[in-house]
Amino acid sequence: MTATLTSTPAVVRTIAEIRAAIRAYRAEAGATASVGFVPTMGFLHEGHASLIGRSAQDNGLTVLSIFVNPLQFGPNEDFERYPRDEARDLDVAARAGADIVFMPSVSEMYPTSAATQITVSGVTERLCGASRPGHFDGVGIVVTKLFNIVQPDRAYFGLKDAQQVAVVERMVADLNQPVQIVPCPIVREADGLAMSSRNVYLSADERREALVISRTLAKVPAWIDSGMNAAQLTAAVREGISSSPIADIDYVETLTYPALQPPAPDAPVSVSDGRIIVAAAVRFGRTRLIDNILISLPEAQPL
């Protein structure tokens, strides 16, 4: 066994400190400076590590933020029990190549109750936007605050939260936020389960049953090739997931991406323009999981 050499990232907890650290880096690096940013809620897994690794490849400095943002949780959601493990997170961050880890407190991020709200319409109407009211308002405000604090050149987001990517890209374009959004592919366990901090909630039985989501979504390209229209595709995915007796479906939808609007109802999906997403949110016991497959048409190749 060879030990992998990693340097421990600097941990900063205040806005003043992170700004000073980035200012110092930019002053030193001069014209070649580039800051990559990976905003997370912590409890890091290999999906997060892939974002950090990609940022470390692309940029001179990689900033990881870990902040469980209360504003993006509904009143009956899992803010309080959301998993946290600082020591483990710092280890993952170091191995993946983060240079600075920004871990602010709630009062550092929201010193007064915020009077300013950011609302993105259109792309937030469906999927998690419909089933988690207010969720994307909370995402919009925290992402904007973090962008304004870190001022990154590039920010890395995982496509497991494909709607979040669409919302952030729309917001960045509408507000001219000076950052390039880099969407990164879903990272899966060896058996196909999409990596998620919430997977830790699953019992062994739920964990096994949850595979029905990725197994069903993997059939989507073939179903599109067979000429299904959007309604048939949604029904087939819904039926596939329902084959697990404990799968409690929140939503299954087939939409255009990134506009997240219904494609033409009757035509086969493969004649539509652009990209199509089939996205699902499914509860196993108390745990709500999301997953999706994003397809570039007309080739029907997964992205």
Next chain:
Amino acid sequence: MTATLTSTPAVVRTIAEIRAAIRAYRAEAGATASVGFVPTMGFLHEGHASLIGRSAQDNGLTVLSIFVNPLQFGPNEDFERYPRDEARDLDVAARAGADIVFMPSVSEMYPTSAATQITVSGVTERLCGASRPGHFDGVGIVVTKLFNIVQPDRAYFGLKDAQQVAVVERMVADLNQPVQIVPCPIVREADGLAMSSRNVYLSADERREALVISRTLAKVPAWIDSGMNAAQLTAAVREGISSSPIADIDYVETLTYPALQPPAPDAPVSVSDGRIIVAAAVRFGRTRLIDNILISLPEAQPL
């Protein structure tokens, strides 16, 4: 007569150009770079010139934007007839010390209909926030876009639009926008009329009658010293302005500043904490003028 030597500011009309110009300045100026920004709707007067002059004093580069923002006008307001005079504006900008004038088209600023909205609550409930629904949503979005495009170190706003200053300061704090807001005093004509691009709408008769606003507001410090409470102060200002037979009052309000909430109703204003604003909006013919006096208590000195 001696000619005043001024250099003509560079005029840029696209977001890509203004970003490139500012990037070039920052690369050249290095650690000493500082960018001051004066966002305006053009038809510049000495009030705007004072903001530009202050920015030129404080910063290595001063950027002036001229953009009549459709989103901050209501459907029955004066967007179409809002006065425009590019040649004259460039002359004022040059004399005042602007280095770059950013004059984007509406389609450059809003290429698609914006799906992202910024709403600031609390400070927008009263005054122009109440009488011009949606106005401050339009201000919030355009100011945020311009800040993200120009990325200034400091931005200069006139206190004639005192509520706008309060809204922008609240938004900047809530969103951690990396810019320092510098509020600047109202500039008045020799006879007291607050400078405004809309003064050009006034007939000679209206122009004379409009002096009743500043003349009345000038009495506020003495009225506070005499022990008036907020309701009495508002009534006295309302009565003073009503002495003009053609003054059509939209609002007169006495509020705390910058929270813009009513002070304690019965106590004399002079025992309240912090700052008090007495603000008025008054129509003369088709022209709606605003003016205010901002007082630091307990000294009751105009700010």
